[in-house]
Amino acid sequence: MTTAELLGQDPVWLIVVKAVIVFAICVVSTLLAVWTERRVLAKMQRRTGPNRVGPFGLIQSLADGVKLALKEDIIPAAADKVVFIAAPIIATSMCFMAFAVIPMTGKVNLFGQETALQLTDLSVGVLYILAVSSIGVYGIVLAGWSSGSTYPLLGGLRSSAQVVSYEIAMGLSLVAVFIYAGSMSTAEIIGSQHENYWNALVLFPSFVIFVISMVGETNRAPFDLAEAEGELVGGFHTEYSSLKFALFFLAEYVNIVAVSALATTLFLGGYHAPPGLGFTEGWLGGWFTIVWFFLKVNIFFFIFMWLRASLPRLRYDQFMKFGWKVLIPASLIWILTVATLRVIQQEGASRTVLIAFVLGLVLIGFAITSLFERSKKKSEEPMTQGDAPDFPVPSLPGVSSINVSAQTGGDRE
Amino acid sequence: MDPYNYLYLAALLFTIGAVGVVLRRNAIVVFMCIELMLNAGNLTLVTFSRMNGNLNGQVIAFFTMVVAACEVVVGLAIIVAIYRSRRSASIDDASLLKR
Amino acid sequence: MVTSSSLVYLIGLPLFGAVFLLLMGRKADKWGHLFATAMSAGSFVLGLLHFFAMTNRSEEERPITQTLFTWIEAGDFKVDAALLLDQLSICFVLLISGVGTLIHIYSISYMSHDENRRRFFAYLNLFVASMLLLVLGNSYLNLYVGWEGVGLASYLLIGFWNQKPAYATASKKAFVMNRVGDMGLTIAIMIAFATMGTVSFDGVKEAVDRVGTPTLTAMGIMLLVAAAGKSAQFPLQAWLGDAMAGPTPVSALIHAATMVTAGVYLIVRSNFVFDAAPTAQLLVVIVGAITLIFGAIIGMAKDDIKKALAASTMSQIGYMIVAAGLGPAGYAFAIMHLLTHGFFKAGMFLGAGSVMHGMNDEVNMRKYGGLRKMMPITFATFGLGYLAIIGVPPFAGFYSKDEIIATAFNSGGAQGIILGSVTLLGAVITAFYMTRVMVLTFSGKPRWDDGVHPHESPALMWLPMALLAIGSVTAGYLFTQGEALVHWLSPLFAKKGEYDELMPHSVVTVLAITAVIIGVTAALMKYQFKSVDSVVPTDVSLATRLARNDLGQDVVNEALFMRPGQALTEGIVAIDERVVDGAVRGIGAMTVGSGATLRRTQSGYVRSYAALILLGALVLLAGIWVVTQ
């Protein structure tokens, strides 16, 4: 019985119950995620982090949330009121909807009903997630526009351009997964990984591209240009306060969890146990699989935090250049390769042919990059000899002079 | 319910789009009204596909989407180019060819 | 040994030379002539190899074919671009490439002061390639390509010095008149395609039995028109004299030795058509006979050495056409005369060129005289050619012309008597005008202008002349030795029917020699033993004046074709201006007027246009509403 058929038997009350469970998981994981992020970042920066409210400061986020909700709600005079209010609602509701197709457990027994912890299984499940997240962008853009202020507008524009650009790379990286799984349904993709290898191994380049673009897609460091504090104050949510700001905050973290869950589903085998630990999947009537699922999600979440702690923010043009000129061509080439390999495989070619093909590709790749390097070297003109700077150069201890151009142009008057 | 209802809806939306093209002056809004008309067309295609029991209509609707995307890309580029030189997005301002 | 796959190189070498030289441009100016000569010589060597290979094979295996690619394929109709080398083709290949190469060599020196020498050689190569394609094609369509190619090369070369308007006109005239003949060939090909469904020689030969005589007669007449155009036969002969505007090597190669004989080739090649169409065959004979006398008469009156030779060429080709028109009995002799004529006429043209070279490009024979001592080698080679053409035994022309006269007499009945007499008369006149040329040029007192210093030409020029002179001395003997050429060609033609020898061969020989003696004596009387004026005498008979004016060929052409043509054109122009242009302008004015009215609706506002579209759609829907009511 496929997951789709299994879910098709759900009575209405069960669907409602599961929706509530999914919603709860999202909210709770956001609270925990905020706490985790603060603690982990603090550890990385050799601080302690929140440790006052509750054991290990666990309740800190909840306390912050309550405090935020009770603050004064300000709507700027120049704002477009309807849109200003609608924007955070759109942003938040859409990221919750993405969770509907994420399978969190295998087959389990819930209130006496055989089912899986997944709201629904669509044949175009992954595309659905892309669609929902593309609507979610409206929240950000409209928030930026409706604030009636310059920084939010710039932030909104940036983020929309960013999300649209990185969604292409993300979508392309998914194509390889679709080709290998033969389906766009999340449950079937997990199933195909269970039968073979995890896609993270088989489709490693896709995995890398997906992980990079999911960081871009969620506006997180080092790609958090839309809310770059140093340049745009707070980006699109500069003018927001109180509960509306809290909603954006919630949306951001749910989004992170959602893309992490998507990555888990597509590349790390979803709720299935790692190889060798398959016996655990039967524990607790199948409920133990949720542990594996959240372990994997947390790996990605940790990567998010790690990136934030270690990498500086990109400049906007660098960021766009990276997306359009590196990620998209790379995934296009990779898709071509995968499709060819897949056809070769399905035509029943021997392993040597496959290996020879891959080796040939690698060699071609080397050839192209070496050519590229050469042309790049050629295009790099020597810097024109400028006048020696007239400004005084401070002398550093241990360094006689760092005024290089003055030395080279020394014969000049 | 009758699947014809979808066709009525499409007809209504198409007409509204046509009126928008005639009445609105902002080039971008005019453009959006054209998109509305295309979408109404797509709705009829999908409905016919369902009524005829094959997927050809959906495939053609798919093509319509791609063509619409092309049109939008080029059209918006033109609007940007016009805006750059004339500082206006009103299509009434672009009436210089009459002379 | 060479195989059929190398046939394409026969054409390919000179073609490559032409293309290469034209594309290389000035870079090839220094060595282009050598390159072109090498290409032509290479073609000749290859032709020789093929010839020897062919002699080694048995009679049935001698023809070889090379198929290059399928050219046209439409339903059952299929034309291959294929080359056929048989006993007939090889004669032409050797003549074209051999004489061609000699003339290339001659031209190296002759054209050495011309700044466009490279272009000239490229055209020469183009001509050689086209001519070879003409004789090697295995179908009428392939032949047609070569046919047009030589026409083009001829046009380019006649007008090579087109800075002079008269020369440019001459090349245009040649081109236009050739086009009339080409039309004949086109129609002949169409007839073959329409009635036989094939255009290859083999196919047509097989189909001859299937189609009726009228068709064959029509095709034969059209082929005759084609031949007349290319070979300057009556009534399309007018262009040849003017074609002498081209450089003399061109006259020698194209307008004496090779291209103008293409008509003879066409008729001989189409022997199966003519054999089955007696009417056409009779027409061939008539055309040949008329041209024979026509050319000879013109030749008697011309003072321009090249034009005199051109008239002679016309007349000699008339001989060949007569022979070709006599059916299986004459084909081989037509070819034999063609080959010998190729040698001696080319040699004489080159001699004329040599004379002109020494006389500052003077062509008027009345300004020559006594050049024997100044140009001994030219005199010798020219003299040998002269002896050959008038038919003094044992020179080449004697054998070939003798055979034609004999065949003409033996064709039987009144036709035989008339033809025999005409050819004999031709021989008399030939002897007369050639002696006239010889005497005016080389003997008598010098009549040249002051400042002209006649001198012998350099070795590069007289060597080809000498070689051709050797050919004109020996060719006739070689060809008739044991009837070599007749045997060589006989597999291609239908068997000669048995016929009575009405006139024994020995009698013909005596008659011919007598005719030559009469002609020579008359000429000597008139020019050797009397002084010749260096200015043209005007108090001459009407006949002479007519002959000087080419027997009024241009007047006739002008009256018959040009004037009515011009009138027609003027009429059409008038109709065009009033009716067609009137309609066009009227429509234009109407459009402008209605546009001016409709322009008022063009406000420039896109939205009003959109509203109009909406109204249009409304009308359309209303129409549907009414129709589906």
Next chain:
Amino acid sequence: MLEIATPETIMFWALAPLSVIAALGMLVVKKAVHSAILLAFVMVTLAIFFIAQGAVFLGVVQIVVYTGAVMMLFLFILMLVGVDSSDSLTETIKGLRWIAIAAALGFGGLMIALIARATLGRTAIGLEIANSDGNVEGIAMLLFSDYVLPFEVISALLITAALGAMVLAHHQRTNRRPSQREQAIARFRTGSLSDAAGLPGPGVYALHNAVDVPALLPDGTPAPTSISATLKARGDVIESAPFQLDVVDPTIKEEK
């Protein structure tokens, strides 16, 4: 026979009026951004109709392509091309409005009447059989067999359009953009060295750090360079002297 289930009927009657209202709203709202949002809403409802009619793939693609990309592009351009410009809805071409409305009423009415009169000639079938292998698979099968040529052509069109848009919107730089290094050098080369380390931020040395309060220099005078040129032009600048941290100039104190 095509049976349409009740949930779909409910959904239709709930969403169809909304979509028509949204479409009509597009015509009457003043701000182009509102139009765009309403259109996005219509598109989402249409996507839902697609999915309800068995065109799952097309429905999702409709959201991704139209709502996600095309409408986002519209918003983007709208925001680039004058955010605040709200259209005047007064008609400038005489009589156009009434002609348009009359024509539209006639057009829509005729169209609906014609649809009502039209018959399929047989009963509607529904997509159960066509979708039996899955909607995506079915469309893929058609797309890569019968429609492969249009598919290729349309992909060529898409690329051409993208290139065309790039050409149209491209703004040719006439001179090279100075690199950061060059800018830094130029900053030190030209003018005084006082600004070499960057301009002062607003409100420095003052009790107030809002953007409209000029910074105070160490001698107590306000630094005009610390205020954005826009604010200055607007006249939205507040005197910073009252917020001075430490009194340097006794005259100001006396005034205070």
